[in-house]
Each structure stands twice: as structure tokens, then as C-alpha cells.
Amino acid sequence: MAGGTKVGGRREGRGWPLLSPAVIVLGIWSVVPLAMTLWYSTRYYNLLDPGRHFFVGLRNYDLLFSDPGSLTAIANSIILVASVLVISLIVGTALALLLNAEFPGRGAARLFAISPFFVMPPVAALIWKNLLLNPLNGLLGWMMGLFGLPVIPWFSTAPMVALIIIVSWEWIPFATLILLTALQSLDSSQIEAARMDGAGPLARLRYIILPHLGRPVAIVVMMETIFLLSIFAEILTTTSGGPGDATTTLTFLVYIRALLDFNVGGASAAGVLAIVLANIVGLFLMRSVARSLNR
Template sequence: MAVSATTDTKTARAAAAREKARRAPAKWLLAPAVVFLLVWMIVPLGMTAYYSFRNYNLMMPTVSGWAGLGNYAALWNDPTFWSALGITLLIVGVCLVITIGLGLAFALLFHRQFFGRGVARTLAVAPFFVMPVVTGLIWKNMLMDPSYGIFAWLARVFGLEPIDWLGQFPLASIIAMIGWEWTPFALLVLLTGLQSLPEDQLEAVRLDGANKWHEFRHIVIPHLGQVIYVVVMLESIFFLTSFAEIYTTTSGGPGTSTTNLPYYIYQAVFNQYDIGVSSAAAVAAVILANFFAIFLIRFVAGNLNAGENR
């Protein structure tokens, strides 16, 4: 028996060694792609971090040298930077609530059977395939223009005074554009999650006398937990980098009321030509994105664990 056990152990070790040797070439085949991705990410980030510690203004080429923390101190003392940071966080938070809320509502609607569901799904998803620049131009010229926009025409039909949305409510207008553009993404992902919902669980809770709210609260939401986590993470990354909608509509104004962090960096580079300060702001944006991602991971993971424990 001891000899048999020893033989089985040697056979298992030999099989594991052969499997390891077989997989070794595959790892080396992935090495070029991994190296390319590392260079693609690390080189621009390293150059940005380097220039954030230097005096580098394209309008003053003679003024150069090591700036130390001077660029970061300039950001710290710049009220526009803090305003842009707050606006960025506000856009991310409000757009997440809007897109996930509406996306979940539409997903529950389109999960049901009704006449014309395929056409309705296509129309609901269509805004996601519109480029951000085109989204900004559509909302600025076709919808929100106070003279000949659709919203102005509707206001006149009901005897109301047209509203200059981009002038009076600029930040709300930007949030509406981004929400309109990204709600279809949340709809697609959440609808995919709903389609994998086990029907036997729903039938079981219905037989136990659960109403629609209990069914939604205790079956649908826990089932969509991981899906919502993915939507939150992906959308947060894109909301933190929102730029085209602001560039094509308000240009950060009126004043700085719609200047978020990406547009602040753009102005520092192309209006002030200050590479040092803009690089410091870019590093701050990377740090913000990482802190935001860590916070979301812990928050969502904590809620998922709490739901599983219940």
C-alpha cells in the first residue's frame, strides 16, 4: 500500500511538472503584450510626473529648471483648481445616480415581453453610440438653443418663456448630456444581468407570498450586485475624464461653473501653455481616480458582503 501511494504521488508530481512545462511557453508569448502595455502606461505617466516638478512654460522658454513642489503649491493656492475638483466629483456622483437609476428602470421594463420590444431596445441603446462631441453639438444646437431649439419650441407651444439652458443652468445641462449618453450603457449591462436571473427563485418567492417590492429587494438587487459594481467602476472612469461635452457647449463657463478637472488641465496647457502646472494637475487627477476607485471598491464590496450575509 505504501509503495502504491508513493507511486501515485510521483505520478501526480510528474503530471504537474509536465503541465507546468507545457504552460511555460504560453507565458512567454504573452510577455511582449505585457511589456507593451507597461511601456504604454508607465512612460507617459513617468514623463507627466517628471514635468510636474519642473518649470516649463512654452511662452517663457528661458525660464526652466527644477521647480520642486512649486507647481503643486500653485495648484493648492488656485481656487479654480478646487472648484474644478468639486465640479468633477459632483458630475461623477450625480451622473452615477442618474445612469444607474434610469438604466435599472429601463432594464426592468425591457426585460418584460411587449409588442415592439426589439425596436424599443434599439432606440434606447442608440445614444450610447453617439460620439461625445456630436452629443454636445446635438444638445447645444438642436435641443437647448433658446431661439430655435426643440426645448424652446415646446416652451412656446405651452405658452412659456424659452430658457437658455446652457446660460442659466450650465452644470445641470452638462449632467443631462452625460446622463443621456451613458444611461444606455447601464441599461445594456443591467439587462444582461437580468436575463441570467434564475426563474425558479422568483417562482419560489412568489409562492411564499412575496410582493413585487420584496422580489425586487431580496432577489433582483442581490443578483445584480456584481453587475452594478462593474457599471459603477467603468462609468466612474469615464465620468472623471468627461471633456468633449464641456468643450463643445460651455467651454467651461459661464466663468468656471462647468470647468472640471480635465478641462482645467486643457486650459493650463493650451491657454496658459504651462506644462509644469498642467502636469501637476494631471498627477492630481490620477491620484483622485485611484482614491475614487479604492473608495468605490470598498463601498460596493462591503454592500455586497452585507447582502450575502443577510
């Protein structure tokens, strides 16, 4: 063991000149912003009050946790991430199953099903806000009117639902793509064996296909969570976190603190909270993914 460490140490020593540029860049890239965020989170630093800049200890955190808006933001983040995850996985699985079946025009259908993923988030949000969900000239309002249903002003009565719809629309293609490729790797003779064993379509889905999708689902959950925690453009272009704080997520709270209130210290404290939350979620996800990968 000691010998091994020695050899390892010598190797590290020898490789260091070659390794160092990458390690230094990575360090600057990730550690410096983190360190500066931590540093600012302990300071009074308001851009509207440029002369005063001093150490306040944990007061920024104290203010953050005593503000009911912070808890709302955490709750909103969790609601958004969890809802979009559930919707994109369910709809994504259904779409993947559909697109895996043989039918004429399958190639074009696959392309269209994937295409929302290529639309930039602000553009997608604006299309939904102005062309689809708008109560006066939106497509959805018109269609609901055809059936005699009341028109809903989505962004004022159910802003979070509207946001979840938009973000889900953006992320369903990702889930579909990953799950479709996973379905294609399913050995067709397993399905045939199940057919001969008397498993109907639902039993085949329950006992053969869904277990096969366990691993890709874990990957989708992990990837989407990372990206969904930092959803920003969709909120800015549709609701700007409102009405009130109904759609203010933790990410958006940082933005409000930093660029609307010019309170760098408070924004940094909220940023640290976001980092902690992301790490808790990340740790939990890594564990569950690792477990499903080891199976």
C-alpha cells in the same frame, strides 16, 4: 515556501524572454508618460517662454492648491460623476425592467434604447446644445413653451445641469444594457416563488430583483466612473468649461493649463492631482466591487 519561491524564480527566469516584449511595451505605454508628467510637474516649463526650463520643486503644486479654481474643478468633477452615476443607475434600472417585459416591438425598442451609446460624444453634445436645449430653436424650449413654462437658457443659467443631462443621456444605455442582461439571468422560478410567497410587484423589486442586480450595479459604477472622470469632448463643445469655471472639471483644467495657458508645468501638476483623485476613487470602488463579488 522557500522551495516554492525557487521554482517560481526558475519559471520566471525561463519565461522572461517570451514575456519581456509585452512587459516592455506596457512599461513604455504607462510608466513613461507617468514619469514624464511627474518630471514636468516639478519644472517651470511654459511654451510661450521657450528659453527658460528649470526645476522649481513643488511650486507648481503650491500654485495649484492656492488657486481656488482647482478646488472648484475637483468639486465639479465629483458633482458630474456622482450625478451621472445616480441618474444612469436609476433610469437604467427602470429602462432595463421595462425592456425585460414582453411587449410587441421589444427588439426595436431595445435597439433604440441602446443607440445613444453609439453616438460620438462631440456629436451628441452638439445635438443637445443646438437642437434640444437651445432656448430659441430647441425642442425642449418649444415643449416647455407649449405648457406656458418660461424658456431656460440652459448653458448660461444652469450649465452643470445641462452637462449632466447630456452625459447622462450618453451613459444611460450602458447601464441599461448591463442591467438588462443581468435581469435576463434572473431565475424566473425565483420570481414565481416570491409571487406564491405573497410578494407584490414592489416587494419583488425590493427583495428579489434589486439584490440580484447588486453585482452588475457595482460593475456599472466602476466602469462609468473610470470614463466619467475623463469626460472632455462634451465640455469643450458646449460650455468650454464656462461660464466662468462653472463646468471646469479637473480634466478640463489640465486642458486649460496645457493648451490655453501653455503652462506645461502647471498642467502636469494638475494631471498628477487627477491621477491621485482617480486612484483614490478607484481603490474605494475596487474594494466595494470586490466585496459585492465575493458575496
